[in-house]
Amino acid sequence: MRIIIDQNLCCGSAKCIEICPENAISLVDGKAVLDEAKCDLDGICIPACPKGAIDYEDDYAGVGCGFYREG
Numbered sequence: 001m002r003i004i005i006d007q008n009l010c011c012g013s014a015k016c017i018e019i020c021p022e023n024a025i026s027l028v029d030g031k032a033v034l035d036e037a038k039c040d041l042d043g044i045c046i047p048a049c050p051k052g053a054i055d056y057e058d059d060y061a062g063v064g065c066g067f068y069r070e071g
């Protein structure tokens with residue numbers, strides 16, 4: 001299990017950075033990048049993202065990279 005941040009959907013709002021208690025996310029070239037070593041998988045960042053760019057890998061819809069799975 002891991003968290004995925006879709007670089008194609010990320011708008012650089014930094015909402016996830018503000019809310020992450022582990023300081024596991026940083027902005028690189030205007031896109032949110034996750035440090036998996038710091039992430040504790042609590043998922044707080046998922047609903048915080050205004051673009052829906054963050055999800056658990058198992059639930060990842062991948063709408064930004066040409067792959068979409070409903071449900």
Ligand code: SF4
Pocket residue numbers: 003019020021022023024025034038039040041042043044045046
């Ligand atoms: S799942 Fe939790 S610890 Fe991991 S990046 Fe999101 S808010 Fe931070």
